[in-house]
Amino acid sequence: MLKFCRKHDGAISIFLSLILIPTLLFAGVVVDGARIYGSKNMISGAGDLAMNGALAGYDGSLNDAYGLIAMSKTPEELSSNLQDYFEATLTANGLTPRDFKKALINLELLEGSFQASGVEGTQIYQTEVMKQEILEYMKYRAPVTFVNRAILGKLDQFKGIDKEKNAVEDQITFESELAELQEDFDELLELVEQHTDVYKNIPSSSQISQQIQKTKDNYLRMCLLAIGYERLVTCVEAKTGDLRSLLEEYNDVAGHCEGGIQGFEKLLLMEKIDCGMDAPYSLLDGLDTDSDEYREIQKELSDYESNLEMWGNQLEIINDEYKELCSATSIQIKRIYNYALSGYSTAQNIEIKMAEMKQKLEECSDLYGDWQESISALDSSDTKQEMSEQSKKYAPFFAKDNTDEFMQIIENNKQYYGEVKETLEGMEFAGKQVVAEDMDPKMVIDPLAAQAAAAVNTQKELTNQAIAINDWKGPYQFSTAINKKDIETTEFVKYLREELCKPDDSSDKKKSKEKAKEWDDNLAEKLKEYVTLFTTMDIDDVNLQEISKGDLPTNWLNAKLDSQDPSSANIKGGMSDKNARKNISGSATKAMNTDDSTLNALSGLADAIHQGAESVYMTEYVMGMLSYYTVNQDGKGNTIENPLSLSNDSLKSHEIYRAEVEYVIWGDPDARDNVTKTKAMIFAIQFVCNTIFAFTNGTLIGDATKIANFFPVGVLGRAAIKAALLAVVSIIETTEDLNQLVKGEAVDLRKNDNNWETWIIKKGGSGDKEHGMTAVKYEDYLWIIICAQLTISSTQAGILARTADCIELNQTNGKKNAENTLRTRFTMVKLSADVRTDTFFLQKVGEQNGTPVDGNTFIIHYKGIQGY
Structure with a gap:
């Protein structure tokens, strides 16, 4: 061996160097790479823990009252604590003694590099954020409340209502025009x-x-x-x-x-x-x-x-x-x-x-x-x-x-x-x-x-x-x-002479005047009640924009108000003369056209619900968490002293008590106006159904024809009189229905001989007024209107924005307690930091390549984001 070494003097050293140097270089790179990648994982874990700490501080009152989860403080407010959490997690290596300086990974947060903030666009009032939280909250609750409401069977009654409305509206328009034609003849x-x-x-x-x-x-x-x-x-x-x-x-x-x-x-x-x-x-x-x-x-x-x-x-x-x-x-x-x-x-x-x-x-x-x-x-x-x-x-x-x-x-x-x-x-x-x-x-x-x-x-x-x-x-x-x-x-x-302009054989001018006065008196009496119904003085006179000074989610989001603006129909006319009869027919068609888009949506609402549950979940949330006009009525004539929300929160303390859901539907700053518009919408829907019954019921048609025959006019004029009388009857019936609805009582949407009340000469059926399972209440109408609007993509964002308005007012006590505003309630947090880790070899390589280094360290730029 000695002889071999002498014979090859120095050759083995060069050979070993050629083998060992690359090995050492590779080992150095691997060790430093392992340190860097290990540091990144540790930094990521520290960031996640810090952000979880921020998210853990959610707003308890918001969650208890509305089931929504959002941070109670902004990440900026928590920044100091979050930095401590972050640094503590970085240095928690578990090695002893504490002065051990040779740890495999040593991490150090660079001074001034730590930043934490909420993610813009993730505040709880943001449309998509609120929608997802509502859907999550109602995932298990909505099926139960929906079944208890038994609304699906009621929705079936609306199938085809848009087509029926068009048919009866066309009939009234056509037959009322016959009066003009009769005058020409x-x-x-x-x-x-x-x-x-x-x-x-x-x-x-x-x-x-x-x-x-x-x-x-x-x-x-x-x-x-x-x-x-x-x-x-x-x-x-x-x-x-x-x-x-x-x-x-x-x-x-x-x-x-x-x-x-x-x-x-x-x-x-x-x-x-x-x-x-x-x-x-x-x-x-x-x-x-x-x-x-x-x-x-x-x-x-x-x-x-x-x-x-x-x-x-x-x-x-x-x-x-x-x-x-x-x-x-x-x-x-x-x-x-x-x-x-x-x-x-x-x-x-x-x-x-x-x-x-x-x-x-x-x-x-x-x-x-x-x-x-x-x-x-x-x-x-x-x-x-x-x-x-x-x-x-x-x-x-x-x-x-x-x-x-x-x-x-x-x-x-x-x-x-x-x-x-x-x-x-x-x-x-x-x-x-x-x-x-x-x-x-x-x-x-x-x-x-x-x-x-x-x-x-x-x-x-x-x-x-x-x-x-x-x-x-x-x-x-x-x-x-x-x-x-x-x-x-x-x-x-x-x-x-003998057909178009000849009065009926039973024509009697005196009787015609008597009948005209009778129904004009009936209508006048009912219209007094009609006007009272649309006064809505039992709601506090509150203007949301005034009390909030324009500082509401709808303002922050620039949410466009609903284009529909229904109002109570100005019912004019009667039975006394041709112009009065034309006016009452015109009032009837106007009353049916309060909100065509909602009425059209109602027709296919049952099918839309079967195809997707999102609108149902959101509707159940709005109806369960907010107050409405009849929320304090039990439907049996009794007052509920302290109505509770779905989360068992008291509704009575809400800023626009008994008018919140109505505001969500229409978005008018005036709380009373929203209730009035809702009544007008309900009147329109109920009137459509009542008119359909009146214009297709044999008893009512026959009696209206008998009354029309008393009038000394031609056949076309009598047809117009019949239509006007049926319109009067429908208005009287619908006014009585609305009177019951605003008391929280149920009325039948689809009438029959047994539950129709306003007959002309004789009653049809047995007069049994018991309501079936498909009878609707005021709150059912609200549920149906909201759900119908939520199925329309163009109105869904507005519904959610106005829901946030109500929550904002209630959480801030009418904007008196600004620290609870939804504007600072973020649901996502983002974090960024620069962290230095020790290395041994890579910086030497960097120096040789002309890259400046800071001693034996490598800086890792960390960014993280997390939400509920």
């Missing part, structure tokens, strides 16, 4: 009767021609009379001669005078003679009263007095004939003209009305089609069958179109009466239309006669002057190629 019938009156009273074409010629002749005669009368009354010319001769001539002319205007010439001569005699009685002066001459003159004077009276009478006859002829001529021709004008205008109005009605018929037909589609979409076979039977009664109304012949006759008559009107309008005297409304022949002729009278002294001159002032223009006769026709013979007018 009544107006059309009135126009038809006016048109028929013209047909019966206007003369024939030949008679019109005769009247035209007669009018022309009468105007000439009126000119003659006017000139003659004017000449006689204005005559001042005196005939000369001795008084006795004039007297004898006066009596002689009078004896040969013809009556009226035919004796004009002699009457004028008499007037001239009379003007020439001055005091004819003076002839008796100085005569012996017993003499023959005295007696002769006395007789002449007596005859003179008689003839003077005769002259006055003849003048009056001429004037009377003139005035009567003026009046009669104007009346006769204007009568024909007015009939022609009426016939023409009624024909035009009928055409306009028919065009309007065709448009309205199309609109009503569309409404009828919508109703038919809604009926087809119904799930309930009974409702579907009943509504189908009702809708079939209107089918013939839209299938019938028998207006062609009627419209042809109207067009013919319009042309005929138009020609008559145009012909008569062409008649003029002295530049004025003879048939003008303000045309008075006397007013036109008198000035002309006054100008022409002075030149007239003889009968011939009178005639010539009359012809001269007779300024007549126009036709001498009426001719046309068509003739008037009678519209009463058409099928449409018979249908209009």
